[in-house]
Amino acid sequence: MLNQYTNKIMKRGLLFALLCTVAITLYGQNEEQVLRSLEGSDTLKLQNEKDSSEKAPVIVTIKKSVKVTDGDTIVEERVDTVTSTQAMSVDPNQMVWVNISGDTVRAAKGDTVVVRLGKKKMVIVDSKDKTIIEIPEQDKKDEIVTYKEVKKFKGHWSGVEFGVNGFMDKNQSMVQSGDIAWLDLKQERSWNTNINFTQYSIGFGTNKAGLVTGLGLEFNDYHFSNPISLKVGNGVTVVDSSYIDAGYRVDKAKLTMLHLMLPLLLEFQLPMGEKRKDRLYISAGIIGGVRLGSHTKVVYDDGTRRKDKNRSDFNISTLRYGLTARMGYKGIRLFANYYPVQLFEKGKGPELYPFAVGLVLVPFD
Numbered sequence: 001m002l003n004q005y006t007n008k009i010m011k012r013g014l015l016f017a018l019l020c021t022v023a024i025t026l027y028g029q030n031e032e033q034v035l036r037s038l039e040g041s042d043t044l045k046l047q048n049e050k051d052s053s054e055k056a057p058v059i060v061t062i063k064k065s066v067k068v069t070d071g072d073t074i075v076e077e078r079v080d081t082v083t084s085t086q087a088m089s090v091d092p093n094q095m096v097w098v099n100i101s102g103d104t105v106r107a108a109k110g111d112t113v114v115v116r117l118g119k120k121k122m123v124i125v126d127s128k129d130k131t132i133i134e135i136p137e138q139d140k141k142d143e144i145v146t147y148k149e150v151k152k153f154k155g156h157w158s159g160v161e162f163g164v165n166g167f168m169d170k171n172q173s174m175v176q177s178g179d180i181a182w183l184d185l186k187q188e189r190s191w192n193t194n195i196n197f198t199q200y201s202i203g204f205g206t207n208k209a210g211l212v213t214g215l216g217l218e219f220n221d222y223h224f225s226n227p228i229s230l231k232v233g234n235g236v237t238v239v240d241s242s243y244i245d246a247g248y249r250v251d252k253a254k255l256t257m258l259h260l261m262l263p264l265l266l267e268f269q270l271p272m273g274e275k276r277k278d279r280l281y282i283s284a285g286i287i288g289g290v291r292l293g294s295h296t297k298v299v300y301d302d303g304t305r306r307k308d309k310n311r312s313d314f315n316i317s318t319l320r321y322g323l324t325a326r327m328g329y330k331g332i333r334l335f336a337n338y339y340p341v342q343l344f345e346k347g348k349g350p351e352l353y354p355f356a357v358g359l360v361l362v363p364f365d
Contacts, residue, residue, distance in 0.1 A: 153203025154365060155212030155267045156281050156328060161194035161335055163358015165220050167343070170351045180350045182226050182239045189223040190254075192337075192356035194261070199364070207276075212265040212283065220354070222255040229253055229296045230314050237315045237349035243300055252299040257316065259289040263324065272329070280329045287322045287337060315348035317341055333360035 164187055166174055176184045196216035203210040227250030231240040243250050267283035269276075295311040322339040336357045343352040 151207040153201050153207045153210035155201040155210060156283065156365060157212050157214045157263060158196045158199035158364035159360050160362040161358055162361050163192040163356050165190040165192045165222055165356050167352040168355060182228055183350060184225040186223040186225050191221045192358055193219040208269045210267060212267050213263055216261040218259040218261050220257045224253045227253055229298050230255060232314060235348060237344050243298060248300040248302045250298060250300045255296050257294045258292045260292055262288045277330060283326045285324060287324050289320045291316060291318050315344045317345055
């Protein structure tokens, strides 16, 4: 009985040892096969991709344009080298980049900022140990738009002019005789003053020729040589000799007119040097005018010094046009105006044609 029990135990022990041996053998074989499968091309490729992704830097560029008050645009270009295995989005407002997880990715080798203002470029390199600021020479590869300054044509009209006035009769004579001798003038005191306060120039595709227009005020004083004035009788302008008849001593007798002028001039400029002020200019054209006011003034002495001023139109033409010629070089500028329209309305006064010649005292160009 004892021998039978002993034999059973030994059989079971041998069976258990055999099973353990088989299990250990199979386990060793499975582990070796798994290791061999892990050493396949796909695993090595994945490992290589992982290593390369950890080592290969990613270049991230952010560009941001900022407009300043004077119309210029500053383009700030930020170029950073970062390391990330995840996709990144760029925030140009904050000049940073964020990975797919929402974390801010920082540069591994420092930042490079390029600032452009017009044609100038400044590069700022900020590394861990120092900051370098560089202003390189203009790169031919840079796309820079070049604007060429086109010089505009600028004529000569605006300014303050001073000259003398005169009359011409129907025979184009400046000496009044016969029935209009009473309108003979003191030429040296018959002044013409023009204030040309605005100007507009239109070039012909060049800065040396074009049209000129604008606005101006013309003040005309006509001092009479004789102690007379003007009056309207029966609708016609005639001489007022009441001061002579009364025996008064007349110190001054004049007619004053004010016109608003609108010119249209054709001007050519001949270069005599490099600067615009060194040019010789010649212009000619027409001047339209509308009368804004007129009056006579007589200063006389009847025992007491007195002054009479009579505001009236005296049948003077409301609208008129004239011919003008102008030329100048540097500080010497001349003008001449002639009005082929009669001073007085036709049939309502003597037949006279005004003219004026003078200098430009203060140019506004």
